Amino acid sequence: MKALELSDFSTDLSTIALVDKPKPTPGPGQVLVRMLYSAINPSDFNFIRGDYKNALSRLIWNHSSAQENADLAFEPLSQNVHPKPPYILGGEGVGVVEQTGYGIIAKRLKGKRVALVAGPPEGTWQQYTVVDVKKSVVVPSELDDQQAAMYLINPLAAYAMVKDILDVKPGSWLMLSGAGSALSQMVIKMSKLYRFKTIAVVRSDHKTKHLKSLGADLVIETNSSDLKTEVYKATKGVGVDYVMDCIGGELLEDMQGCVTLNGHIVVYGTLAATNCQLYSRDLMMPCAKISGFFAGGWMQQKSLFQKLMILRNLSALAKQGIFQTQVDKVYPLDEYQQALTSASKAGRGGKVLFSHL
Ligand SMILES: NC(=O)c1ccc[n+]([C@@H]2O[C@H](COP(=O)([O-])OP(=O)(O)OC[C@H]3O[C@@H](n4cnc5c(N)ncnc54)[C@H](OP(=O)(O)O)[C@@H]3O)[C@@H](O)[C@H]2O)c1
Structure with a gap:
């Protein structure tokens, strides 16, 4: 079967090749999925460039591993280790469970259409993949196969940040950078449901009309308008309650000065590929806070009951079209x-x- 393999980290596509490999066999608690569609997400490029590995090597729990060039882990207990290339790419997708390993839950998934968060070393950019049952979810029948391929990563992250990390209150202002992204569009649709106001920050005008049609209260195009002036006008000089940033760099520096008293900024992406300067006093004066979000780490900390509730809520929102992605x-x-x-x-x-x- 065909699979897309990364042989080594690189900033271009030269280390990716289409390879032939044997169909994998599911182990205990795993399923073999015949893939239908898989998405290409910004996080896949992090696995190609080695951005996750570089970030993990700076973290305290990997301090000694980084020095010894040993395994780097996503969390302090080292239960989830960053894979080393060569590995098969692809973070999510949808497919049909063709074979199951040992275990009651795995067996019950046989023949079902499942969305999965796989990711290297056994990713979704291949004809068949094996995945732990914990990382596969039966997709609501209302979703077609292409939508089902995007059912987990962005919807989960959008839901987690709005409802848990920020806990956005009705009537408040939420500003989003990279607002033309699939994830931001989900948040804008959620704003109509949960009655908060959104400022969509984009770098050009090509999605402005579309974002307004989804319900964005204001769209700021940074190539032609001044962010602070526009936020000042919209919020009557008060500032925004929440910021969701997936860009970083200078834009995040500008956004730090736009939060109101007790404001909360969450950073969840680095699309500008540059870091930002943290202006301590811009956070101190409004008693604001900044937090980081990573869906895998967030979900891992939830109990089984909480996970089931989250999946139930995601399914309900999906059925309302909130996660519909172009x-x-x-x-x-x-x-x-x-x-x-x-x-x-x-x-x-x-x-x-x-x-x-
Ligand atoms: N932390 C987590 O757990 C988590 C989970 C899910 C997603 N994410 C992150 O969420 C972000 C959005 O993901 P997605 O799948 O929704 O993205 P997407 O649909 O692929 O869209 C990316 C958007 O970002 C904009 N963009 C890219 N580079 C930019 C730059 N340098 N300056 C300004 N805008 C830029 C693009 O704008 P144009 O339209 O102008 O090209 C595009 O609208 C990504 O950073 C992703 O890694 C994080």
Whole structure:
């Protein structure tokens, strides 16, 4: 079967190749999934460039491992270790469970259509993948296969940040950077349901009309307007209650000065690929706070009961169309170079997917 393998970290696509490998066999508590579609997300490029590995090597719990070039872990207990290339790429997708390993839950998934968060070393950019049952979810029948391929990562992150991390209150202002992203569009749709106001920050005007039609209260185009002036006007000089930032760099520096008293900034992406200067006093004066969010780490800390409730809530929101995501183009796996190039292009209309049909 065909699989997209990364042989080593790189900033271009030169270390990715389409390889032939044997169909994997599911172990205990695992299922073998025949993939239908898989999404190309910004996080996949983090696995290609080695951004996660670099960040993990700076963290205290990996301090000695980083020095010894040993395994780096996503969390202090080292239950989830960052894989080392070569590995098969692809963080999420949808497929049908064809074979199951030992275990009652695994057996019950046989023949079911499941969305999965897989990720290297056994990713979703291959014709078949094996995944722990804990990382696969039966998809609501209302979702078509392409939507089902994007059912977990962005919806989970959007829901977690709005309802848990920030706990956004009705009537408050939430400012989003990278607001044309699939995830931000979900949050804008959630704002209508939960009655908060949104300021959508984008770098150009190509999605402005669309974001307004989804319900954004204000769209700020940073290539033609001054962020602070626009936020000042919209909030009558008070500032925003919450910021969700996936860009970083200078934009995040500007946004730090836009929060109101007790404001809360959550950082969850680094699309500008540059860090920002933390202006301590910009946070101190308004008694504001800044937190980081990583969906895997957040979900891991939830109890089984909480996880089931989260999945139930996600399913309800999905059925209301909150997570409906535009698809830009679908490519077969062997056109991976065009697919990945098109997924990295500015001004893309929606998600790029791989079809495994
Ligand atoms: N921390 C977590 O657990 C977690 C979970 C899910 C997603 N995320 C993050 O959430 C972010 C959005 O993901 P997504 O899948 O929704 O993205 P997406 O649909 O692929 O869209 C990315 C958007 O970011 C904008 N963008 C890219 N580079 C930019 C830059 N340098 N300056 C300004 N705008 C830029 C693009 O703008 P244009 O339209 O102008 O090209 C595009 O609208 C990503 O950073 C992703 O890694 C994090």
